[in-house]
Structure formats: C-alpha cells, structure tokens
Amino acid sequence: MPSDLTSGRDRDKDAHTSPSPKDPMTTPEPPTPVPAPRTDIYARIRRAAPVLVVLFCAGLLVFVAIIHPFSKPPVAIEVRTPLVASEGDPTAAYVWLHNGGGSDVLLSASTPAAATVVLQQWQTSQPSDGTQTVGHPVTVDRLDVPGFGDLRMQPGGDQLLLSGLVEPLRVGQSIAITLVFERSGTRTVQAEAQTYETIADRLLPPRLKVSNGN
CATH class of the missing domain: 2.60.40.1890 (PCu(A)C copper chaperone)
Structure with missing residues (x-):
C-alpha cells in the first residue's frame, strides 16, 4: 500500500508540473527562417559594364581636353x-x-x-634727329x-x-x-x-x- 500511495503522489506531482499541450502559457518554437532569394551580383555588373566604360572614357576625354592646352610639344x-x-x-x-x-x-x-x-x-x-636707325x-x-x-x-x-x-x-x-x-x-x-x-x-x-x- 505505501508504494501505491507514493506512486499516486508522483503522478499528481507530474500532473501539476507538466504543462498541458493546450496550455496558453507555453512558448511556441520560432519559425524556421526562409532564405532570402539570392541576387546575382555578377549579372548586375555585366549589365552595368558598358555604362561604366562609357563614363570612364568620357571622363578621360574631359581630362585630356583640360590638360592639353597647357602642355608643350617636346623640344628638338x-x-x-x-x-x-x-x-x-x-x-x-x-x-x-x-x-x-x-x-x-x-x-x-x-x-x-x-x-x-x-x-x-x-x-x-x-635717333631723335630722324637719321638712319x-x-x-x-x-x-x-x-x-x-x-x-x-x-x-x-x-x-x-x-x-x-x-x-x-x-x-x-x-x-x-x-x-x-x-x-x-x-x-x-x-x-x-x-x-x-x-x-x-x-x-x-x-x-x-x-x-x-x-x-x-
């Protein structure tokens, strides 16, 4: 009988300490993050490359146009x-x-x-007298x-x-x-x-x- 009594007490204790699956106080597990869609940066660079080349060439031409008037041809x-x-x-x-x-x-x-x-x-x-120079x-x-x-x-x-x-x-x-x-x-x-x-x-x-x- 004592063992049955002890087992009953343990069951009552577990019932009080173990939360019910429907207990509203239970913290839900965080959702698994969904990976963001991967951006192909190399594709973007390839698309922008022609524009970058044009801008670089235009800047170089402006630089040469500014500097050239101040340069002198080599002496010989x-x-x-x-x-x-x-x-x-x-x-x-x-x-x-x-x-x-x-x-x-x-x-x-x-x-x-x-x-x-x-x-x-x-x-x-x-000369002041108007004679030959x-x-x-x-x-x-x-x-x-x-x-x-x-x-x-x-x-x-x-x-x-x-x-x-x-x-x-x-x-x-x-x-x-x-x-x-x-x-x-x-x-x-x-x-x-x-x-x-x-x-x-x-x-x-x-x-x-x-x-x-x-």
Missing part, C-alpha cells in the same frame, strides 16, 4: 656652325640654333677659355628660341660675348662652349676660332657680309 634643338672670332678680347661667338620642336630659352653660356660669357641681343634705335648689342639674361624656328647668331646680330680670355685664340683652334637651356638642359659644343671676315662669309647672306665684327 640642333646646334649648327658654332664659331668664335679669333681677334680681340672681348670677342664674340656665334651659334645657329635650329629648333624642330616646342619653344625654348637660352639662359646662359660658359667656356673654360674665358672668364665670363654673356648673352647679347642686337637692338636698333631711331642704328643698332648695337645689349646684354640680356635670356634669348628666346622659337618653336619650329631658328635663333641665328651672326655679326651685327645676337651673339655670345666672351671676356677675359685665358689665352689669345688662334685661327683653327676649337674651344668648348656650354649652353644652358630652360627646357633642353645643357649642351656643350666645339666652336672653331676664325677671323671675323671668315665668320661673316659663313653666316651672313651676301648683301650683309662685313669685313669685321660689330
């Missing part, structure tokens, strides 16, 4: 017929700068054969070399003035002259020493030939 300077007068101190040197590219500027020149070299530009002026060389800090053009130094024109010669120059002797350009950098040429008359014959057209320098 060729130094021709470098000559230096063998008479006197100071004396003059002449070079023919042929430029097959964009514009440049001759900034300075030097030579181990002289203490100083200055750039000189030939300038003309009209006269010309003379003027020391400048630069000589422009036009794009796709020439800077031709010659007697009665632009020149390099050498002062403080280390020793007198002899006809046929060559001296090194270094030219410094704004864009082309440094160029060193060998200038041949000749008389003014020979230099004029080589550099001047017949109607302008002179028998001496300046």
Whole structure:
C-alpha cells in the first residue's frame, strides 16, 4: 500500500508540473527562417559594364581636353656652325640654333677659355634727329628660341660675348662652349676660332657680309 500511495503522489506531482499541450502559457518554437532569394551580383555588373566604360572614357576625354592646352610639344634643338672670332678680347661667338620642336630659352653660356660669357641681343634705335636707325648689342639674361624656328647668331646680330680670355685664340683652334637651356638642359659644343671676315662669309647672306665684327 505505501508504494501505491507514493506512486499516486508522483503522478499528481507530474500532473501539476507538466504543462498541458493546450496550455496558453507555453512558448511556441520560432519559425524556421526562409532564405532570402539570392541576387546575382555578377549579372548586375555585366549589365552595368558598358555604362561604366562609357563614363570612364568620357571622363578621360574631359581630362585630356583640360590638360592639353597647357602642355608643350617636346623640344628638338640642333646646334649648327658654332664659331668664335679669333681677334680681340672681348670677342664674340656665334651659334645657329635650329629648333624642330616646342619653344625654348637660352639662359646662359660658359667656356673654360674665358672668364665670363654673356648673352647679347642686337637692338636698333631711331635717333631723335630722324637719321638712319642704328643698332648695337645689349646684354640680356635670356634669348628666346622659337618653336619650329631658328635663333641665328651672326655679326651685327645676337651673339655670345666672351671676356677675359685665358689665352689669345688662334685661327683653327676649337674651344668648348656650354649652353644652358630652360627646357633642353645643357649642351656643350666645339666652336672653331676664325677671323671675323671668315665668320661673316659663313653666316651672313651676301648683301650683309662685313669685313669685321660689330
């Protein structure tokens, strides 16, 4: 009998502690999540690729259109017929700068054969009395070399003035002259020493030939 009584008590206890399937206080199990439909991102990229390419090309064209006006064509300077007068101190040197590219500027020149070299530009002026114009060389800090053009130094024109010669120059002797350009950098040429008359014959057209320098 005691065992039956104990079993009955256990059944009553289980009845009080175990919730009924229909008990409204019972927490329902969460629903199984339904996976979201997968988006094919690669397909979207493929569809948008032509538009992206067009936009990139348009931006590149705009960039080039903005930058191009400020760019300069490359310089292509060729130094021709470098000559230096063998008479006197100071004396003059002449070079023919042929430029097959964009514009440049001759900034300075030097030579181990002289203490100083200055750039000189030939300038003309009209006297106040109305007589014939006269010309003379003027020391400048630069000589422009036009794009796709020439800077031709010659007697009665632009020149390099050498002062403080280390020793007198002899006809046929060559001296090194270094030219410094704004864009082309440094160029060193060998200038041949000749008389003014020979230099004029080589550099001047017949109607302008002179028998001496300046």
